[in-house]
Structures are given as C-alpha cells and as structure tokens.
Amino acid sequence: MSCDVQEQVEQxxxxxxxxxxxxxSLHDGSGIRTVVFFKGCPLSCPWCANPESRSHQTTYMRRMAKCLECEECEMDVDECPSGAWELVGTDMTLDEVLAQVAKDDVFFDTSQGGITLSGGEVLNQPHFAIELLTRLKQLGYRTAVETSGHGSTTQLLRIGQLCEEVxxxxxxxxxxxxxxVVGLNLDKVLENFTRLVGQGVHVVPRLPLIPGYTLDLLNIDRVIRFLKPFDVEEIHLLPxxxxxxxxxxxxxxxxxxxxxxxxxxxxxEAIRSHVEAHGYRVVIGG
Structure with missing residues (x-):
C-alpha cells in the first residue's frame, strides 16, 4: 500500500x-433519537428524500427562498449576503460528533432513546462508524443504524454487534x-440480512412504499416470503x-x-392489513 493510500485510510x-x-427524531429507532447523517451512497433511488447525501463530495445548495438574486452572484457560501448558498458536508472528528450528540443526553434518559447513524449509507464510511459506535457504547448510549444493506458483509456484521437495532x-x-433502477445488488443485500439475523442482531425490516416501484403486493409478498424463515415480529412501512x-x-x-x-x-392501510394478516406487527413511518 502506498503512503498516500495509507494516509487516506488512516484519516x-x-x-x-x-x-x-x-x-x-421520533422515526429512526426507539425513543427520542439524535441522527447522524453520513454523506455518500452507492445507490441512486429516484425517490431519495436526501439527494444531498448521494455524493461523498461536499456539495452546494442554493435555497431560492433566501436568494436576493444579486446582479453578480459569487456562488460562495462566505460571500453570500443572505445565506442562500449552503455548503453540504463537513468533515468531523470522533470527538466533534460525540460533543454534538452529548447535548441531547436529557432526551435519551427520559425516552429510552439514543443515537442512530444514517445517510446516505453508513457502509460507505464503515471504519469511522465502527469507531463511533464503539465509543458510544463505552459511554452508555443506545445505538442504531439505518442501512440498505448494500455493502461489506464484514463491516456490517461488526456494526450490527455494536447496535441495539438495525x-x-x-x-x-x-x-x-x-x-x-437503483444499482442495488439484491443477492448481497439478502445475504447481509441473513448474516445479521444469524449472529443475533435485532434487525427491523422496513419497506418504503414507492408508487411504481415497491408499492404493489407482488413486491411486498416477495419481502414477506423472504422474511418467513426468520424470527421477525415487526415490520415498518415507510410511505x-x-x-x-x-x-x-x-x-x-x-x-x-x-x-x-x-x-x-x-x-x-390496505398494505398494513395485508402485512398484519401474515402475523407481523406493523409500524407506519418507522
């Protein structure tokens, strides 16, 4: 490994x-949560609600509601007089992230909540995620991750062992x-789910209900058939x-x-009833 590559890995x-x-947040795990969003995702879901998360690179957003339509736009965050230009993506150290989440300790204690890592896709930055989860567990926080399961099995299994729920x-x-459509390796994803459950991780399946893509009984029944051999009691539906x-x-x-x-x-409600008929407890919205 070259010195440059080694330096990038260590960083x-x-x-x-x-x-x-x-x-x-009330929809990203049990109790009140603080959610840390990792930038970068290998997928390209047309319905993505966080398009700023797709690229790992820092990006810029121009919020037109704030824009003054200056005669000559500098397209610069620091120069913008109204704050319309916004930098998306900040490099943070472990201590910086821990300092931010610690501000919400009172909510975690009163609601049995905790910290959720989301994205983007956490598996795009697995080494930091593992370090962060390890420190959070040492400090007594309840932890969770949100994932598409599209990524390294080895890293996902390590992450899963550090979480109360995936x-x-x-x-x-x-x-x-x-x-x-989305660039997803379905075989890999299903293998990763199987491996997570097999090592005793509490995994909560979630089904986005997307018109034209996943909002149909055929797709939902494929999920249910896949889950049948596993000890899964609850499914979340995400309209x-x-x-x-x-x-x-x-x-x-x-x-x-x-x-x-x-x-x-x-x-x-029709989808809820259909899933409940197969014996699952259903939560709308996660």
Whole structure:
C-alpha cells in the first residue's frame, strides 16, 4: 500500500463526512433519537428524500427562498449576503460528533432513546462508524443504524454487534430491476440480512412504499416470503412523500418523482392489513 493510500485510510478512520445531525427524531429507532447523517451512497433511488447525501463530495445548495438574486452572484457560501448558498458536508472528528450528540443526553434518559447513524449509507464510511459506535457504547448510549444493506458483509456484521437495532430497508425485490433502477445488488443485500439475523442482531425490516416501484403486493409478498424463515415480529412501512422535492432544485438535479402522487391513507392501510394478516406487527413511518 502506498503512503498516500495509507494516509487516506488512516484519516478515514478518524474523520467522517457528515451532512447533518438531526435532533429530536421520533422515526429512526426507539425513543427520542439524535441522527447522524453520513454523506455518500452507492445507490441512486429516484425517490431519495436526501439527494444531498448521494455524493461523498461536499456539495452546494442554493435555497431560492433566501436568494436576493444579486446582479453578480459569487456562488460562495462566505460571500453570500443572505445565506442562500449552503455548503453540504463537513468533515468531523470522533470527538466533534460525540460533543454534538452529548447535548441531547436529557432526551435519551427520559425516552429510552439514543443515537442512530444514517445517510446516505453508513457502509460507505464503515471504519469511522465502527469507531463511533464503539465509543458510544463505552459511554452508555443506545445505538442504531439505518442501512440498505448494500455493502461489506464484514463491516456490517461488526456494526450490527455494536447496535441495539438495525433498521434494514428492503427496496425492489426483483433482482434485475433492483440493479437497473437503483444499482442495488439484491443477492448481497439478502445475504447481509441473513448474516445479521444469524449472529443475533435485532434487525427491523422496513419497506418504503414507492408508487411504481415497491408499492404493489407482488413486491411486498416477495419481502414477506423472504422474511418467513426468520424470527421477525415487526415490520415498518415507510410511505412515499415529497418532503425532499425542493432539494433537487437547490442542487441543480432533476427530480424524477415530482409528478408522482403520495399514497393515499386507504392504500397504506390496505398494505398494513395485508402485512398484519401474515402475523407481523406493523409500524407506519418507522
């Protein structure tokens, strides 16, 4: 290994590129959570609500609601008089992340909540995630991760052992379509789920309900058939929403789902009833 590559590897184990730390979250694990969002994702889901998370590189967002439409735009975060230009992605050390999450200790103690690592995809920066989870456990925090399962089995198993729960997303269950639409290796994902459960990790399956992609009984039944051999009691349903739609414009990206209607309550309830009929406890929204 060259000196440059070795230096990059060592640096990646002590810093991570984070694009948000969200407080008082109620949908990313049990209790009140603080969610640390890792930047970078290998997938390209058309419905992604955090498009700023896709690239590992720092990116810029231009919030038009704040823009003064200056005659000559410097397109610079420091020079922007209204704060319309925003840098997305900050390199943070382990101690910096720990200092941020420690501010919410009172909420964790009163709600049995904790820290959730999300993204992007945590498996894109696994060494830092493992270091962070290790320190959090040493300090007595309850921990969780959200993942697509698309990544290193070895690293995912290490991460799983450091968590009270792993929130595991199932997306398109057709192997060829999953690869074509989002770039997902379905065989790898299913293997990773199997290995996690096999080592005793508490894994919570989550099903995004995306019109045209996953919001159909065929796809849902494929998930249910896969889960049947496992000791799984609870499934989370995540209905499609448009909350992240405006982010695409601020990033200069095309949003392919802009004209797609969100699922109706009756559609979501029908899916809930269908999943419950197979013996699972269903949570809407995670």
């Amino acid at each position: 990646s184990q002590h810093t991570a590129r984070i694009f948000n730390i969200q407080r008082y 929130l595991f997303d199932f997306k398109i269950m057709d192997k060829e379509r999953a690869k074509q 499609f929403h448009q909350y992240g739609a405006n982010k695409y414009q601020t990033l200069g990206m095309e949003y392919l789902m802009k004209d797609v209607a969100v699922p109706t309550q009756s559609e979501v």
